[in-house]
Amino acid sequence: STVYLNGDYLAAADAKISPMDRGFLFGDGIYEVIPAYQGKMLGFNAHIERMNNGLNEIEIKLGYSTDKWREICQQLCEKNHGDNLGIYLHVSRGADTKRAHAYPTDITPTVFAYVFEIPPQPVSDIEHATTYTVSLEQDKRWQRCHIKSTALLGNVIHYQQGAAAGNKETILYNRIDEITEASSSNVFIVKEGVISTPPLDNQILPGITRWLILNILHSHSDFKVQQRVISKTELLDADEVWITSATKEVGAVVKVNGKLVGDGKPGKVWQQVQSLFTKHKFDY
Template structure:
């Protein structure tokens, strides 16, 4: 039977109870992470935990969980849930208060919740079997602290729904200057004339772990050129390749943005090269 983790205990999901006065429920006041694991081996675990700590510090939630504690929780959930490929969802809310008040309460113990969900399998670098993406494109209307991986994801959900309603799997976003920020649940890369580019990190963009891994891996191969720079909406639409990247997608090739076909309308050669390198080296960092 599948088990979840809640505040120091493992239990069946139907036994996990959280108060409706929990600030995660009332305000989306919390931080989360998703760590992928393939055949029991977690990808980017230390980087995910470091980003969670940064997020908790940014919203002033104090939690005394060490990296070893998080690793033990993840390893236990992997062992107690079926399936070779799993995502481990980690969630920390500020906790339960006696009243609803916008200000941070004092002396409230954080709520810690975690569970596993099945991943379909490791992404492939085979063009014929790879999952390719058709996406929507619209102006970014989320809050101005997107670098914090907050559980308050309504803005992202609404953008994602735009794509889903159009039959697409994602929505890529641009700001008021027509500069690409990210997608509703992914980071964005483009390829033009053999050069890989991704927007630089700032408050508009989540510092994705997969994005970071790609930068590390590509920088270690001198024959490849990669840069962090501002990317315009026009550049995206006229790119040779477009990718969306995340813990579960890895390097996801985009073949169509709204009605605009990207490149030849299929995963490109640079995607195949980088996904191959990512598969070979993703556990080295």
């Protein structure tokens, strides 16, 4: 495949990064994943804004404009094949000459981007939807989960806990039994018709899909929607549970720790919300 590295488009096998890169040695970097279907990107501006927020927060000065990122993404979609692509963007602090924790001020960030195949766009009918069985575990990651850091070991270990139990995701709760998010998704529940999701803070990534869902629900439906603390007990007792991410969109959870959610099929509210999402997701 053709990848982007520091201004050049080249074959993946020819893309070389220094082992002294702090992205490699410290996980010192920020990343994004943007879906593109037939070259049409989903939530592009919001993804770039989140990446810029992350770069600002960890003081990496890059200075790529939104147009420059758009051009890179479009070029990668054109140069590679596939109707359904995830565009991976990665900025690390760069290669240092010595090993020191402090941010070096005189190095150039490393910018890398490539595309990979993702599943086709999710459907909104109950019989054909991709469904998710999940584990439920205590969140043992760091306290800066709002930063989309390339240091993903905490998330990887949590995902693996679920995978080892035969599940496709792991939903997490904090030390006082409040739901945070999942290892690579945000979480929503539905109880008696009310849709709830945890509020944005340092415990969760501000998901672009979460943001899109909230926007779409506010402007195209009269569902009751709340951003509020959700307890572990409430999640286990919910009528519906969803995990959301750029590629899953509204993902219906059918089992939590082996226990059925509702009747074990995607719910009625899920069906309505994934349909609205399908209809309006490119409006933002």
